[in-house]
Amino acid sequence: MSLVNFRDSAFLSDPEGLRIRPGVLYRSAQPYPAADEAVVAQLRSCDIRTIVDLRDPRETRPADWVAAEEAGIAVVAAPVNPATDALTARMATMTTAADLGEFYVLLAESAPAAVTAAVEAAARPGAVLLHCAAGKDRTGLLTALLLDLLGVPAERIVADYARTADALPEIFANLAERHRTALNAQGPTRVTDSDGRHLTIPAPLLEAPAEAMSVFLARVHTHHGGAAAFLPACGVPAATLGAFLAKAAVAAA
Template sequence: MSLVNFRDPAVLTDPDGLRIRPGALYRSAQPFPAADEAVVEQLRTAGIRTIVDLRGAAECETADWAAAEAAGLTVVAARVEPTNGALDAAMRDMTTAADLGAFYLLMAESAPASLAAAVEAAARPGGVLLHCAAGKDRTGLLTALLLDLLDVPAERIVADYARTAEALPQIFAGLARRHRAALNDGREFHVPAPLLEAPAEAMAVFLDLVRTRHGGSAAFLAACGVAPATLDAFRAKAAAEAVAC
């Protein structure tokens, strides 16, 4: 089965080829149920050498990327845990798309070391795939930060994020099958409505907060521990004028 919500953000965010080199950066949901030969072929065809897994430890299974690793691809675990005390409180209070955007900033601020590891992996030669569970929230915020580093206009970053809405029915079906036991254990799960969508306003708010509170993505990632040389390496690799690696 092919990866769900799989795409190269350059296609939508940079149709004129002025800012991003196609094939440098990809995004997707996690494999459902696990990577198989079809997924490995999909990755190879795209030129992907590195997979950045943003999921928390409890969300992962050993078999998820076993076939890809056996095929020689590198999997980097950059754990952005989906919950902690502050995130749980923010989730309970979430009612609007703007709240979701603020939640994204809080999630990013809660995992500086993981974001730094993810950016370092994204700067490696060859195509890089970013993914979390749905390929929407953690993947969305990291993709947005990287696209902002390449000076992609905010409205195009927002459009790429919102495109995930097309894949949400398939994503939720895959997650339901994977977590059926947890969903049937008698506990009640309340997921705020904005988290079940990909509202454009959420990403617009996130980007604005990164700019107003942290001075932009470069300054924010530097504060997370990303070295200037790593930021330069990612730009050199992924910028439109970069030579294919």
């Protein structure tokens, strides 16, 4: 089964090809039920040589990317899922799309090592695929930071993020089957985590609202000076940023 929510981030964010080279930065949801020959063919057709898995280890299964690794495609684990008091508090009070955008900021700020590992992987030769479970939240914020680094306008980054809404029914059906959770149930969606705790998923997390990404980008610029300043603050070396820009940026005429 081919990857769901799979696309080249240059498609919507820079259709004129002015800032990011096509065929460099891809995004998707997690493989379901696991990578197979169809997924490997999909990756190879795009020259994807590196996969960045942003999921927490508790979300993964050993077989998820075996077929890809056997085909010579590198898989880099960069889990963006820190359990901090600030994130827990934000989850408990999240009701709006703007709240979700603020949550993305906290999530990125709380995972500097994962952000650094993801950018280092994205700077490797060949195309890179970023993914989490849905290919929306963690994938969305990492993709947004890389596109912002390349100078893609905020409204284009938002459009790329919001495109995930089209795939959410299939994504949630897959997640519900995998985790035996009724993600499309009426009312607050409740799940049980690996520690047996009952959690409620806030409604904005079940959507891909454009406002969430707009708020995230605005806050990154207001509080951190944009991706060009935020990524080094996370620990991304200047040489890594240079390598990614050399690979992904469109050369000035």
